[in-house]
Amino acid sequence: MAAKTLYDKIWELHEVRRDDDGTALLYIDRHLVHEVTSPQAFEGLEIAQRSLWRKRSILAVPDHNVPTTGLELGITDPVARLQVDTLNQNCDKYGLTEFKMGDVRQGIVHVIGPEQGATLPGMTVVCGDSHTSTHGAFAALAFGIGTSEVEHVMATQCLIQKKSKNMRVTVDGKVAEGITAKDIVLHIIGEIGTAGGTGCTIEFAGEAITNLSMEGRMTVCNMTIEAGARAGLIACDQTTLDYVRGRPFAPQGEAWEQAITCWADLHSDPDAVFDREVVIDAQDIAPQVTWGTSPEMVCAVHQRVPDPAQEPDPIKAGGMQNALDYMGLKANTPLDQVFVDKIFIGSCTNSRIEDLRAAASVVKGRKVADSVKLAMVVPGSGLIKQQAEDEGLDRIFIEAGFEWREPGCSMCLGMNADQLGSGERCASTSNRNFEGRQGQGGRTHLVSPAMAAAAAVKGHFTDVREL
Amino acid sequence: MEKFEKFTGIVAGIDRPNIDTDAIIPKQYLKSIKRSGFGVNLFDAWRYLDPGEPGQDHSRRRINPDFVLNKDPFKDAQILLARENFACGSSREHAVWALLDFGIKAVIAPSFADIFYNNSFKNGLLPIALGSELVDQLFSELESNEDCQLSIDLENQVVRNASGTEMAFEIEEFRKYCLLNGLDDIGLTMQHAETIKAFEQQYYEKLPWLR
Numbered sequence A: 001m002a003a004k005t006l007y008d009k010i011w012e013l014h015e016v017r018r019d020d021d022g023t024a025l026l027y028i029d030r031h032l033v034h035e036v037t038s039p040q041a042f043e044g045l046e047i048a049q050r051s052l053w054r055k056r057s058i059l060a061v062p063d064h065n066v067p068t069t070g071l072e073l074g075i076t077d078p079v080a081r082l083q084v085d086t087l088n089q090n091c092d093k094y095g096l097t098e099f100k101m102g103d104v105r106q107g108i109v110h111v112i113g114p115e116q117g118a119t120l121p122g123m124t125v126v127c128g129d130s131h132t133s134t135h136g137a138f139a140a141l142a143f144g145i146g147t148s149e150v151e152h153v154m155a156t157q158c159l160i161q162k163k164s165k166n167m168r169v170t171v172d173g174k175v176a177e178g179i180t181a182k183d184i185v186l187h188i189i190g191e192i193g194t195a196g197g198t199g200c201t202i203e204f205a206g207e208a209i210t211n212l213s214m215e216g217r218m219t220v221c222n223m224t225i226e227a228g229a230r231a232g233l234i235a236c237d238q239t240t241l242d243y244v245r246g247r248p249f250a251p252q253g254e255a256w257e258q259a260i261t262c263w264a265d266l267h268s269d270p271d272a273v274f275d276r277e278v279v280i281d282a283q284d285i286a287p288q289v290t291w292g293t294s295p296e297m298v299c300a301v302h303q304r305v306p307d308p309a310q311e312p313d314p315i316k317a318g319g320m321q322n323a324l325d326y327m328g329l330k331a332n333t334p335l336d337q338v339f340v341d342k343i344f345i346g347s348c349t350n351s352r353i354e355d356l357r358a359a360a361s362v363v364k365g366r367k368v369a370d371s372v373k374l375a376m377v378v379p380g381s382g383l384i385k386q387q388a389e390d391e392g393l394d395r396i397f398i399e400a401g402f403e404w405r406e407p408g409c410s411m412c413l414g415m416n417a418d419q420l421g422s423g424e425r426c427a428s429t430s431n432r433n434f435e436g437r438q439g440q441g442g443r444t445h446l447v448s449p450a451m452a453a454a455a456a457v458k459g460h461f462t463d464v465r466e467l
Numbered sequence B: 001m002e003k004f005e006k007f008t009g010i011v012a013g014i015d016r017p018n019i020d021t022d023a024i025i026p027k028q029y030l031k032s033i034k035r036s037g038f039g040v041n042l043f044d045a046w047r048y049l050d051p052g053e054p055g056q057d058h059s060r061r062r063i064n065p066d067f068v069l070n071k072d073p074f075k076d077a078q079i080l081l082a083r084e085n086f087a088c089g090s091s092r093e094h095a096v097w098a099l100l101d102f103g104i105k106a107v108i109a110p111s112f113a114d115i116f117y118n119n120s121f122k123n124g125l126l127p128i129a130l131g132s133e134l135v136d137q138l139f140s141e142l143e144s145n146e147d148c149q150l151s152i153d154l155e156n157q158v159v160r161n162a163s164g165t166e167m168a169f170e171i172e173e174f175r176k177y178c179l180l181n182g183l184d185d186i187g188l189t190m191q192h193a194e195t196i197k198a199f200e201q202q203y204y205e206k207l208p209w210l211r
């Protein structure tokens, strides 16, 4: 039997049929649904008078629009409220599982799926959201889909897909002390570029990856889409099983034993061939800070803002200059001299308990710098918030001058009131630094939770290891 | 979905790589629960000088006169020309809806983000990937010839310029067939309902904990 990659194995398990040209029907196990990309899909089903194929595959949650303060008031923005109400109505009507606002299990869709054990190894997981790649950390084939595809999965439990290419990014060796999953993935994107994985499913491998906790693995897979690949994967191992065991949606008892026997095969065969291989030396990775308007525009914190004049490719140089203009940065400025106005610790990239612990350990006994206008922590789910409070992390943040908020997407994309003003500069643990992402004219620098916390304390970027 | 017919239309160029979905349609407009009406907010932050909110009267906003889609004849553009990795970022299908609602029927770029590429076909928008040199050439033609028009012939998989030069493009047979015939994916998949049921049966026998 030919050696297979992890991607090959999961694909084969889910292929319902395939045409000669390779167009296949892929069976979907888990369908996560949120309020922004689903209303038009439900409407489409209704118009065509189609029913849902497998209601129990769906787990729904409002996250993008939910406010992170004053929950007792509900959503005050009428347009946002209509969207959340529409999700509630659709879920009630079809009898779908939904964690509504006010439920302690509510949170960011990519945080709650794994937290509930709704994401399991070997599954296919889809959601109308590009950061569905997060779930690949569980050796699940997980990718974002558009609204038409949301409707397609609801109606048929399948997607029309063509298999993508196999790519492997191996991070060899151990990372230095203080280097986090976020630094690893930003460094990878800096190396391969935002289109580096286009058309591929990327498997992350190597010692630095397997050493990561599930939280860290989710951070890496989360940002696969920023490298252009729809899906990222990490093999299933003991770390995976330890995380999944005992979660509400995970199999129990005999079913668990059956499942783990099957999951033992969820890794690439040793001699499997990849279409593309990239190898990165973990020792080369320093704390990362993005300086531009694309996640590939990233440097180590002790470096300087790059100079477009040094870029030989005129299109790239133009792109760099546009980015610097937008970001209000001068070429050659040392990154650790760049001051920030706001700090955002949250998003599906970095809002899990480990992230909050990392940030809290930096902040503990320190104060947010006076020059920082707002520093906020937005836990990824109600359960994480609760756990953090049980551990006293909320006190640490509040005493340092942070705001401790309710769970949701929040300032990651600023669909609710949490936004950057024009020209405001933010150290953010989210995943996109696009123009206007966190608010029109807002300037985003992507960093790890520890680096965001360090920036909060200093008022400017700094190497957290030297704090 | 409407059938994709051969057409000749005005080309507007945005000479930037990595144009992301936040630029194509900013998040505040994603709050809509409809599929239509996004055209006025296409490239909102570039098209207008003032920040926009959903539901506002867009005729009263401050237009950015320098942005290509605000200029004649590009206000009526049906084809968009851009650089590599067009529409990277989020899965929002609103990006496709906004382009279509504005009147764009085809986008030409050296490469596209995967999700956007997929979403386009579900809505009858044609993404055409041409080599970087050809895209370079089209950009320079645009510069020297203000009202540049192109003909898009999906059937024969060619883009034709005013002087008759043809540029061939690749497209998967299945996608082409669906576009040309205006076919809805769900209807096509439903034809395989029995196959899906048979698949499920053996699947859940094999993996009973997922049942």
Ligand code: SF4
Pocket: A063, A064, A108, A109, A110, A129, A131, A347, A348, A349, A408, A409, A412, A413, A430, A431
């Ligand atoms: S946290 Fe940000 S990236 Fe993640 S799902 Fe929400 S909006 Fe998208």
